[in-house]
Amino acid sequence: MKKPILALFFFLVLFSCNAQKELYSIECISIENEGFVKLKLLNYVKPTKFKIADASKDAIKALLYSGYSSTNCPTQKPLLKESADIDNFKKIESDFFSKNGKWKIFVRNSLDIDNIKTEKITIKEFEIMVNKDQLRKYLEEQKIIKSLNTGF
Amino acid sequence: MKKCKNLLMIIGFWLISFSSFSQAKKPTLMILPSDNWCEQRYFMTEFDNQGTKQKAPNYKQAFQENTEIGQVISKIGSLMIDRGFPLKDAEQELKAIEQKAAEDNMTTSNTSGAGLSESPLDKLKNRAKADIVIQIWWKVSKTEQGKVISFFLEAFDAYTSKRIAASTGNGTPNNTDIVPVLLQNAILANIDTFVAQLQAHFDDMFANGREVRLTIKKWNSWDKNLETEIDGEEITDHITKWMDANTVQGRFNKTDASESVIRFEQVRIPLYDDKNKALDARDFGKKLQKFLKAAPVNFEVNLMTRGLGEAILVLGEK
Numbered sequence: 160m161k162k163p164i165l166a167l168f169f170f171l172v173l174f175s176c177n178a179q180k181e182l183y184s185i186e187c188i189s190i191e192n193e194g195f196v197k198l199k200l201l202n203y204v205k206p207t208k209f210k211i212a213d214a215s216k217d218a219i220k221a222l223l224y225s226g227y228s229s230t231n232c233p234t235q236k237p238l239l240k241e242s243a244d245i246d247n248f249k250k251i252e253s254d255f256f257s258k259n260g261k262w263k264i265f266v267r268n269s270l271d272i273d274n275i276k277t278e279k280i281t282i283k284e285f286e287i288m289v290n291k292d293q294l295r296k297y298l299e300e301q302k303i304i305k306s307l308n309t310g311f
Numbered sequence: 312m313k314k315c316k317n318l319l320m321i322i323g324f325w326l327i328s329f330s331s332f333s334q335a336k337k338p339t340l341m342i343l344p345s346d347n348w349c350e351q352r353y354f355m356t357e358f359d360n361q362g363t364k365q366k367a368p369n370y371k372q373a374f375q376e377n378t379e380i381g382q383v384i385s386k387i388g389s390l391m392i393d394r395g396f397p398l399k400d401a402e403q404e405l406k407a408i409e410q411k412a413a414e415d416n417m418t419t420s421n422t423s424g425a426g427l428s429e430s431p432l433d434k435l436k437n438r439a440k441a442d443i444v445i446q447i448w449w450k451v452s453k454t455e456q457g458k459v460i461s462f463f464l465e466a467f468d469a470y471t472s473k474r475i476a477a478s479t480g481n482g483t484p485n486n487t488d489i490v491p492v493l494l495q496n497a498i499l500a501n502i503d504t505f506v507a508q509l510q511a512h513f514d515d516m517f518a519n520g521r522e523v524r525l526t527i528k529k530w531n532s533w534d535k536n537l538e539t540e541i542d543g544e545e546i547t548d549h550i551t552k553w554m555d556a557n558t559v560q561g562r563f564n565k566t567d568a569s570e571s572v573i574r575f576e577q578v579r580i581p582l583y584d585d586k587n588k589a590l591d592a593r594d595f596g597k598k599l600q601k602f603l604k605a606a607p608v609n610f611e612v613n614l615m616t617r618g619l620g621e622a623i624l625v626l627g628e629k
Contacts, residue, residue, distance in 0.1 A: 190499045194393075233480045233500050236507055291503075292393065307510055308395035310517050310582075311337035 183214075185221045187232035194292025195267075196235075198227070200285045214285035215266040216256055222291055223248065238295055238304060247303040265294045335517070335582045336589045340391070340466075341399040341441035342384045344373055345448040352377065374402040382491055383447060386498050387464070394506060399441050442620060444469050449494060456484030462497035464505050466512075470592075470620030471522050471577070476508035520559035520579035523592040524621040525599070527573040530613075533627025536570040542607045546626075547573055553602050554578070557595075596622030 188197040198218045202209040221227055224245070228234040239245045248255075255261050267288050299306040349355055349368035354377070356369040373380055381402075388398045415427050449462045463479035478501040482493060516522070527550060529536060537546045547568055555561045559579040567574040580595045588594075593616040600612045603626065613625040 190496065192495075192499075231483060233504070235503055240507070296393075305510070305514075306395055307506060307513070308337070310335050310513070 183217045185227055187227045187229040190232050194290050195288050196291045198287050200287055209283050211285060215287050216262060218287040218289050219262055222289055238298060244304045265290045334589060336591050338442035339399050340443045340445060341401050342387055342445040342447060343370060343401050344380055345446040348448045349373055370401060371405050383494055386495055390502050442469055451490055454484050457486035459484050460493045460497050462501060464501050466509060470524055475512040476505050478505040520581050523578050523580055525575040525578050526623045528625045529571055530625055530627035537573060538570045549608060553599060592616060592620050592622040596624055600624060
């Protein structure tokens with residue numbers, strides 16, 4: 160009787176860790192020139208250990224998987240729109256987000272804008288500029304997503 | 312060794328020809344200001360259409376006199392080039408038409424002094440056109456919080472008249488930026504949604520075939536009509552059967568069928584023929600023309616087209 164309960168406990172712990180890993184809030188501040196998008200990021204999981212590199216990766220993930228919407232920016236759909244696109248990206252995802260991965264090319268002006276301190280925790284906010292156009296072009300070149308002129 | 316070289320050359324030629332044939336014909340895109348935008352800024356021309364006064368946008372005047380339209384078209388154009396889809400420039404197209412007309416008028420043969428032949432229909436068709444027309448509209452309103460820009464971008468298939476992409480929105484009130492900056496921000500904010508819908512239209516085209524229109528008419532000098540029976544079946548039925556067999560999954564609508572005209576709409580034609588060559592409405596119409604010229608019907612058929620998307624067959628004579 161104890162074994163299934165123990166197994167269930169471990170499963171729940173693993174599942175919750177996995178879900179928490181991606182828990183961040185994102186807000187579009189503005190759509191800039193030359194294909195850049197300025198995003199504000201805030202992570203709820205271990206905020207004290209949340210670094211600019213993590214925030215940059217989260218910003219890129221938001222552009223890839225979820226898209227974004229705010230009062231300043233109209234709704235923007237994710238770059239990986241179809242399940243086939245996501246499957247294609249999964250093949251390169253670990254390399255792409257590795258320590259010296261390509262993700263660094265698409266990010267600039269990362270700024271630690273605020274440290275909000277409460278009694279228990281310190282929440283860090285970052286402003287990240289991501290070059291969405293270059294990211295889209297990279298995905299098109301890697302045949303992860305289709306370009307508008309595919310087939311013509 | 313020589314045989315091997317020849318074989319490689321044949322394979323290379325086959326690969327090159329296969330890759331060039333397997334590209335679908337690229338539709339042309341052109342941006343124009345919407346009729347409402349032209350009307351609000353008095354860029355309209357009034358003309359008499361057989362007793363009825365009608366208004367049409369005067370694009371040439373709009374391009375020459377408005378300072379914002381050029382910036383807006385240029386910005387959208389550069390964003391589309393970035394996506395591998397350069398746009399036909401309406402202003403340049405209008406200039407080119409005037410230039411061509413002037414040159415054609417001055418062109419004469421060296422031997423007989425004959426001028427270039429142009430039918431009244433050719434003259435009528437000599438206007439700026441594209442397969443997909445993108446219309447833009449914007450308005451700047453002043454509020455207590457600042458200037459607010461309302462903006463829309465719409466794409467229409469010129470031959471099916473369907474709206475294939477649209478993006479619209481209002482900017483946030485802004486007191487600091489000048490109008491061109493606000494317009495640029497509106498374009499940047501709307502272009503991705505617009506392009507995504509354009510992409511969905513192209514995806515649908517690749518999956519279900521290109522949508523075209525086909526019209527069958529008859530010359531009034533012809534001694535038959537479309538209800539005349541040949542081999543126990545009306546000409547309309549012969550044509551409908553051919554359409555069933557040659558469209559993608561037999562998809563088309565027969566919106567009109569009388570003794571003198573048949574109109575087919577939402578006709579889905581394959582993107583490539585059996586030789587893997589890209590098809591457009593003219594090629595598709597050509598196939599039907601071939602069918603109608605052969606037994607048992609044996610008609611003379613004239614084929615006309617409007618861009619990539621509409622074919623008109625006139626039965627009776629060339």
